[in-house]
Amino acid sequence: MLYRNDMDEVRTRLTVWWQGGDIGRPALLVHAPRTRPLEQVPELPRPEGVTCPRYTTKSLDFRVNWNTRACIGNEYLAEAVPTASPCLGPDCLALYLGCESREHGDNVWFEPCIATPETARFEYRADNFHWDFQLRLIRALKAAGAGKFMLAFPDFIEGLDTLAAMRGTEPLLFDLIERPDWVHASLKAITALYWRYYDTVYDLIRDDTGGSHFWVWAPGKGAKFQCDCSAMFSPDMFREFMVPVLEEMCGRIPYSIYHWDGPGALGHHEHLLSIKALKVLQWTPGAGAEPPQHPRWWPLYHRTIDAGKKVFIHADAAGLKELKREFGPKLKQFLIGAWFRDTASANEYIRMAQVD
Numbered sequence: 001m002l003y004r005n006d007m008d009e010v011r012t013r014l015t016v017w018w019q020g021g022d023i024g025r026p027a028l029l030v031h032a033p034r035t036r037p038l039e040q041v042p043e044l045p046r047p048e049g050v051t052c053p054r055y056t057t058k059s060l061d062f063r064v065n066w067n068t069r070a071c072i073g074n075e076y077l078a079e080a081v082p083t084a085s086p087c088l089g090p091d092c093l094a095l096y097l098g099c100e101s102r103e104h105g106d107n108v109w110f111e112p113c114i115a116t117p118e119t120a121r122f123e124y125r126a127d128n129f130h131w132d133f134q135l136r137l138i139r140a141l142k143a144a145g146a147g148k149f150m151l152a153f154p155d156f157i158e159g160l161d162t163l164a165a166m167r168g169t170e171p172l173l174f175d176l177i178e179r180p181d182w183v184h185a186s187l188k189a190i191t192a193l194y195w196r197y198y199d200t201v202y203d204l205i206r207d208d209t210g211g212s213h214f215w216v217w218a219p220g221k222g223a224k225f226q227c228d229c230s231a232m233f234s235p236d237m238f239r240e241f242m243v244p245v246l247e248e249m250c251g252r253i254p255y256s257i258y259h260w261d262g263p264g265a266l267g268h269h270e271h272l273l274s275i276k277a278l279k280v281l282q283w284t285p286g287a288g289a290e291p292p293q294h295p296r297w298w299p300l301y302h303r304t305i306d307a308g309k310k311v312f313i314h315a316d317a318a319g320l321k322e323l324k325r326e327f328g329p330k331l332k333q334f335l336i337g338a339w340f341r342d343t344a345s346a347n348e349y350i351r352m353a354q355v356d
């Protein structure tokens with residue numbers, strides 16, 4: 001493809017890495033600015049009322065132009081893959097199921113659509129505005145990116161985070177205690193619908209080899225899972241409500257990453273490790289905490305790798321040196337992301353990551 005002419009080699013390395021093989025170093029998502037664009041894509045003016053270009057649904061043409069232009073200024077090195085994102089916001093599934101989005105600054109907010117449990121509806125609607133826009137955007141980006149870049153999966157999200165978006169986080173926390181049967185039934189309905197949306201999108205965005213992309217290319221069906229609201233409840237509740245959802249989803253999607261977010265979620269580590277089909281934990285310390293390369297988190301990484309899973313973090317050059325010293329050959333089970341100001345620094349980082 002135009003922005004990554006060695007894509008076959010990238011696929012080969014990542015297939016080996018996902019399947020537990022040795023590529024001589026961790027898998028790396030390394031980016032740097034491109035000194036000269038490979039093509040010119042004129043910028044369209046921002047439509048009135050658009051404050052969040054990356055998620056807006058106010059103009060299909062503008063979204064296609066903005067997402068296409070997002071690729072042209074980057075070098076994609078090591079295992080980084082050029083992608084355009086058709087995402088409509090964090091928790092697209094909630095939009096497909098009835099939430100409304102509102103642009104607010106450089107992000108979007110979702111408005112709950114379940115006033116009371118009795119009025120809850122979980123159903124596929126082909127005429128849902130966001131789902132219709134999603135499909136049109138994917139098809140338009142696919143045409144614009146043919147031979148140039150891949151499409152990444154939208155950020156579907158699932159389980160309790162989707163139910164929290166639809167119900168409201170505070171009401172859902174009460175529901176976990178006051179009406180657990182309704183929560184279980186709602187999660188089953190959401191999960192059943194997830195597959196209909198996922199399979200439709202996968203068939204549209206997969207590459208010629210069947211590979212897909214969310215953060216990192218995978219040699220088949222891949223996805224990112226999460227439960228950010230789990231920071232607000234106990235490990236026992238996580239085991240009861242969310243582990244069954246994750247077990248089903250990881251069982252059906254072979255290349256899975258769990259977005260493990262913030263110190264409040266640390267108590268769920270053992271439950272996550274118990275999910276046999278889960279492949280990768282992506283640790284995000286959260287605002288105000290030590291960065292993911294910090295030694296505070298190293299015991300978590302050791303336990304994760306010893307349990308047969310991989311670790312995804314971001315680390316700068318100094319952090320990579322320390323991680324290499326601490327983990328040695330285990331570092332090959334990491335996926336590490338990094339951005340650099342120039343290609344020379346990026347290439348030096350890749351050389352530094354080599355593990356003897």
